[in-house]
Amino acid sequence: MLNLAHAPVLFAFFGTTLGALYTDPSQLTKTTYDFVVVGAGTAGNVVAARLSENPSVSVLVIEAGVSYVVLQAPLLGPQASVNSPFDWNYTTVPQKALNNQVLPYYRGFVLGGSSSTNFLTWTRGARDDYDKFAKVVGDNSFSWNKLLPFFKKSEQWVHPTDGRNDSGQYDPSVHGHSGPVYLSVTGNLSAIDSRVMATTQELSSEFPFNLDTNSGNLLGLGWIQSHMGFGKRSSSATAYLQPALDARTNIDVLIETRVTKLLKTGTSSGLPEFKSLNVVKSASSTPTVITARKEIILSAGSIGSPQILMLSGIGNPPELTKVGITPQVTLREVGKNLQDHPLFTAQWKVRDDADTFDPLTLAGVDPAPFLAAFAEWNANKTGLLTAVGGKHMGFFRLPNNSPLLRRYGDPAPGPGSAHYELAWQNGFVSVSQPFPTSGRYISNIHVLNTPTSRGTVTLQSSSAFTQPLIDPNFYSSEFDLQTMVYAVRSAQRFIRSSAWSDYVVSAYTDSQDMFALDASDETIIAYIRRWTHSIKHPMCTAAMHKDSDKGVVDNNFKVKKIKGVRIVDAAVFPFVPSAHPVAGIFGIAELAASKIKNFHGI
Ligand SMILES: Cc1cc2nc3c(=O)[nH]c(=O)nc-3n(C[C@H](O)[C@H](O)[C@H](O)COP(=O)(O)OP(=O)(O)OC[C@H]3O[C@@H](n4cnc5c(N)ncnc54)[C@H](O)[C@@H]3O)c2cc1C
Ligand SMILES: *[C@@H]1O[C@H](CO)[C@@H](O)[C@H](O)[C@H]1NC(C)=O
Ligand SMILES: *[C@@H]1O[C@H](CO)[C@@H](O)[C@H](O)[C@H]1NC(C)=O
Ligand SMILES: *[C@@H]1O[C@H](CO)[C@@H](O)[C@H](O)[C@H]1NC(C)=O
Ligand SMILES: *[C@@H]1O[C@H](CO)[C@@H](O)[C@H](O)[C@H]1NC(C)=O
Numbered sequence: 326m327l328n329l330a331h332a333p334v335l336f337a338f339f340g341t342t343l344g345a346l347y348t349d350p351s352q353l354t355k356t357t358y359d360f361v362v363v364g365a366g367t368a369g370n371v372v373a374a375r376l377s378e379n380p381s382v383s384v385l386v387i388e389a390g391v392s393y394v395v396l397q398a399p400l401l402g403p404q405a406s407v408n409s410p411f412d413w414n415y416t417t418v419p420q421k422a423l424n425n426q427v428l429p430y431y432r433g434f435v436l437g438g439s440s441s442t443n444f445l446t447w448t449r450g451a452r453d454d455y456d457k458f459a460k461v462v463g464d465n466s467f468s469w470n471k472l473l474p475f476f477k478k479s480e481q482w483v484h485p486t487d488g489r490n491d492s493g494q495y496d497p498s499v500h501g502h503s504g505p506v507y508l509s510v511t512g513n514l515s516a517i518d519s520r521v522m523a524t525t526q527e528l529s530s531e532f533p534f535n536l537d538t539n540s541g542n543l544l545g546l547g548w549i550q551s552h553m554g555f556g557k558r559s560s561s562a563t564a565y566l567q568p569a570l571d572a573r574t575n576i577d578v579l580i581e582t583r584v585t586k587l588l589k590t591g592t593s594s595g596l597p598e599f600k601s602l603n604v605v606k607s608a609s610s611t612p613t614v615i616t617a618r619k620e621i622i623l624s625a626g627s628i629g630s631p632q633i634l635m636l637s638g639i640g641n642p643p644e645l646t647k648v649g650i651t652p653q654v655t656l657r658e659v660g661k662n663l664q665d666h667p668l669f670t671a672q673w674k675v676r677d678d679a680d681t682f683d684p685l686t687l688a689g690v691d692p693a694p695f696l697a698a699f700a701e702w703n704a705n706k707t708g709l710l711t712a713v714g715g716k717h718m719g720f721f722r723l724p725n726n727s728p729l730l731r732r733y734g735d736p737a738p739g740p741g742s743a744h745y746e747l748a749w750q751n752g753f754v755s756v757s758q759p760f761p762t763s764g765r766y767i768s769n770i771h772v773l774n775t776p777t778s779r780g781t782v783t784l785q786s787s788s789a790f791t792q793p794l795i796d797p798n799f800y801s802s803e804f805d806l807q808t809m810v811y812a813v814r815s816a817q818r819f820i821r822s823s824a825w826s827d828y829v830v831s832a833y834t835d836s837q838d839m840f841a842l843d844a845s846d847e848t849i850i851a852y853i854r855r856w857t858h859s860i861k862h863p864m865c866t867a868a869m870h871k872d873s874d875k876g877v878v879d880n881n882f883k884v885k886k887i888k889g890v891r892i893v894d895a896a897v898f899p900f901v902p903s904a905h906p907v908a909g910i911f912g913i914a915e916l917a918a919s920k921i922k923n924f925h926g927i
Contacts (some may be wrong), residue, residue, distance in 0.1 A: 344377075344570035345577045346392065350604050350613035353579065358385040361602065361617040362624055363584045363633065365390075366438020367907060368894040368914035369624030370561035371479070374505075374569040375918035377576040379927045384576045385615065386566070387604055389583040389629075390434035397557040398702050398710040399512070400682075405442035406431035412442060415628065415792050422800035423854050430795050431861050432628055436580065437562030439626065440907060443861070445551040445558060445713050447508055449476055449909050450902030451720075452541035453739025461899040463871030464880035466916060469541050475915040476539075476908065477501030483554040485512045486706050494548040496537035505564035506911060507554020512711025515751040516680035517767060521546070521717045523824035532719060532819060543743055543904060546719030552907065556706025561911070582606055585789040587621065587637040587890060588614065589653065597654060598888040599637065608790040619925060623884075623892045624914075627863040630896045631660040631782050632793045634867065634877075639887065649787045654886050658877050662868050663780035664901040665797040667805070668860035669853060670755045671813070671840070672768045672833035673820055679765040679828065682709055682752040688760040718748035720774065720904060723811055733804040736775045742903040745812040746772040747819065756858040758835055766833060769820070771812045772860055774903040777802040782866050797859055809857075810849045813839060862906050867896035881924070882917050893917040 347353060362373045365388035377384045391410060406412045407429075415430040433439035452469040459468040466472070480501030484491055494510045501508075525534040525546050535545030552559045569576050583606075587599040602621060603612035623630045634640060638653030640660065645652045675681065684694040702710035720743035723729055737744060753766040780798035785791055800806045817840055820829055832840035839852040867884075870876025876899070878884055882891040895910050902909050 343572060343574050346570065347577065347579045348392075348581050349606060350579060350582055350615075353577070353613075356614065357616045357618060358383045358577075359617065359619045360384045360622060361615055362386045362622045363602070364388060364438060364623070364625035364629060364894065365436050365562065365566060365578060365580070366433060366624055366626055366894065367440040367561045367910050368917075369622070370437065370566040371911060371914035372622050372624060372893050372918045372921070373576060374565035375915070376921065376927070377569050377573050379922070380573065380575055382575060382927050386576070386578045387582055387584055387615070388436060388578065388580045390436065390438075390580065392436055392580045398699070399445055399551060399553045399558060399713050400710040402442070402444050402558065402713060405433075409442070411435040413628070413792070415795055417859070418794050418796045420797070420799050422806070423857055428858050430859060430863075432626060436566060436578075437560035439861070440552070440560040441558070441562055443907060445553055446718070446905045447539070447550045447552045447908045448543075448904035449539050449912065450904040450906075451543035451739065451742040453737070453741040454902040454904075457738035458899060461871065462869045462880040466920075467880070472912055472916060473541075475919070476912040478504050478915050479506050479911040480504045480508045481506065481554070483507050483509050485509050486556045486711055487512055487514070489514070493536070495550065496540055499537055499540040505568065506552050506561075507559035507564070508550055508552060509554050510548045510550055511713070511716045512553070512556055512707065513709050515716055517749065517751050517828075518716055520824040520828060521749055524819055524822045527822050527824060528818065531721075531815065538718070538720060538904075539908070541741075543720045543741060544722065546717055549713065549715055549718050549748070551713055553711075556702060556711040579604070583789055584625070584633055585612060585636060586633065587639075590616070590889070593888040596886060596888045600889040608788060617889070620921070621890045622921070623890060624894045626894050627663070627866045627896045628782055628793060628795060630892050630894055631866045632784065632789070634659045634884070635784050636787065636789055639884070644783060648784045650784070656877055656884070656886055658868060658875070660782040660793070660866050661779075662865045663782055663795075663797060663863055664776055664865045665780065665799070666772050666774060666776060666860045666862045666901065667799045667809070667857045668756060668770060668772045669809075669856040669858065670758070670768050670770050671816065671836040671852070672753055672755070672766045673840075674830045674833055675765045675767050675828050676830060677765055681765045681767070682714065683765050685709065686752060686760070687762055687764070689762045714750040714752065714754050715748045715770070716751070718746060720746050721815065723808060727811070729804060729807050729811070733777070736777045736804065737903060738900065743774045744808055744903075745815075746770075746774055746904070747812065747816050755856075757856045767820070767829065769816045771809060771816060773805055773809055773812070776901065777804050795863075797863065799857060799859070800854075806850060806853065809853050810846050813849050813853070860905075862901060864895045864898045864901045864906060867892050868899045869897045870899060881920055891917070891921065
């Protein structure tokens with residue numbers, strides 16, 4: 326998202342550990358474990374670490390990606406994906422509603438998965454999101470009140486490294502204080518913070534201040550919380566996997582190795598049982614078979630988990646036959662129901678003397694300011710690199726009398742869920758536009774939180790080494806596009822408030838037409854179609870559902886119609902929460918680990 330051409334890539338290798346870190350299946354000293362976790366990503370590491378708390382249980386985690394803990398300075402987060410060795414390099418199919426553009430579709434290819442490469446924003450979503458989740462899956466454990474202890478269990482609030490008092494920027498009572506993932510508000514304040522706060526007063530009905538948007542009460546504008554502490558990214562690799570490997574001998578990790586398919590091992594209660602799987606180093610290597618005595622946990626993410634099921638013959642039979650796979654189990658919704666949040670950015674030019682991060686990030690600027698900031702981060706874990714680009718974000722709803730709600734109905738899980746999100750960045754930020762070479766800017770991020778478009782993940786080949794066809798199908802619903810138009814007009818009201826009158830000079834070239842006071846919907850829509858990308862929140866491709874003939878997993882995370890396999894990752898959410906999902910994924914993975922431990926009495 327930022328353009329940090331000078332950013333040195335910072336690697337930290339996992340040091341000596343008790344548990345083993347293998348890089349080739351031939352190094353394994355055994356091929357049967359109690360639990361085999363597929364994907365050392367966000368959710369997989371939570372499950373593996375919790376299951377291995379019991380020393381009598383053996384756990385193997387298999388990860389396709391590499392072993393580094395990457396780009397720990399929060400501001401460098403975006404550099405972990407673009408042309409990086411830590412990404413899957415996926416792209417979408419051409420998006421019809423986006424002038425047929427093909428979009429990049431980043432996914433972490435590294436220990437920690439996408440929690441090692443994402444933008445660090447920590448939002449749980451609304452109370453209503455989880456209360457609806459509980460209804461859809463028919464299990465009260467997924468309600469906000471029941472999940473809150475699991476959200477807290479994953480977290481440890483820490484204070485920012487600039488030494489300021491962060492009281493008044495979050496609510497300590499709604500957070501965990503002794504969990505593995507460090508959580509913090511910005512490590513470096515910015516010059517626009519007071520203007521943002523002034524706007525919450527001046528336009529308090531549209532942009533009310535919310536002390537903590539992670540309290541279940543999501544709506545309003547608050548300080549961004551990020552999964553970082555002591556100036557560094559905290560991922561599921563640093564928070565869960567590394568401590569488990571350091572302390573235990575009953576957990577092993579096999580990296581740079583891909584799971585290609587599950588293998589049928591027998592029948593249990595009349596259902597086919599899949600307790601073995603194939604792993605390979607490369608497309609041409611002979612598979613090694615690995616077996617789980619108790620269960621296989623698929624945590625390969627919203628693209629990887631449905632892909633592995635389909636490669637194993639579990640999915641919609643005609644689609645499998647088409648690519649030469651023999652169907653074994655009919656589960657029509659595998660890879661269906663893909664939900665993601667579209668995002669675009671728009672910028673305003675601000676005063677030339679404004680204190681923004683542009684001197685570090687614009688195209689072709691002098692590298693000295695970046696190198697100085699990096700040196701400060703390296704030596705003291707302070708300064709500009711200890712924060713993501715934005716300090717504030719807000720979650721908002723269409724007004725109750727909005728014609729959109731009348732025309733299309735309200736897709737939000739409840740009245741406390743957000744239709745759209747706005748976030749402000751103290752410099753030029755974009756996921757799609759070319760960066761300018763000079764100037765000072767403020768950027769506005771617009772996100773649709775309750776998308777009604779539904780996409781798909783389908784195989785284009787029977788090889789695990791061919792990327793699946795990914796179609797988020799953005800703006801295939803008119804509600805989605807029109808809600809983004811509303812978000813643009815809302816962002817414009819924000820910047821036209823008096824707090825910005827002596828600061829903002831004009832709309833940036835790309836957005837001049839859209840931000841004209843008399844801009845038509847068509848003008849705004851043209852901008853949206855040109856510059857929308859994914860925020861990279863794909864979910865729901867192996868959705869949980871209470872009815873046996875709907876969805877892919879039951880409310881114990883078990884894959885329907887087969888035995889021996891659960892899925893624990895972003896794919897099982899029945900719908901995308903109305904906020905960034907990673908905090909919710911950590912919480913749901915904690916709940917899943919607890920359910921699995923209870924089931925096996927371990
Ligand atoms: C660039 C980017 C920015 C984002 N920003 C944010 C943000 O700021 N806030 C937020 O809340 N969310 C953000 N997200 C989304 C969030 O990080 C993800 O939704 C979340 O981390 C997904 O967790 P997961 O466990 O489902 O999958 P992942 O964490 O992606 O883990 C899946 C793991 O499985 C491995 N795997 C896949 N297939 C195989 C296979 N066949 N064999 C072996 N291993 C396999 C992968 O390599 C990966 O390590 C972002 C995502 C990206 C990519
Ligand atoms: C993605 O591309 C980078 C190089 O740009 C490469 O290092 C990396 O291995 C690729 N990822 C995969 C999964 O092939
Ligand atoms: C931070 O400020 C709050 C409210 O003013 C105060 O109660 C608290 O003691 C302060 N904390 C520290 C560590 O100074
Ligand atoms: C780190 O902090 C020390 C003490 O405040 C300071 O003297 C030093 O200049 C800082 N280092 C960098 C590289 O900023
Ligand atoms: C952010 O960090 C930089 C570098 O240390 C510092 O110069 C600046 O004053 C900090 N910003 C604020 C608002 O404190």
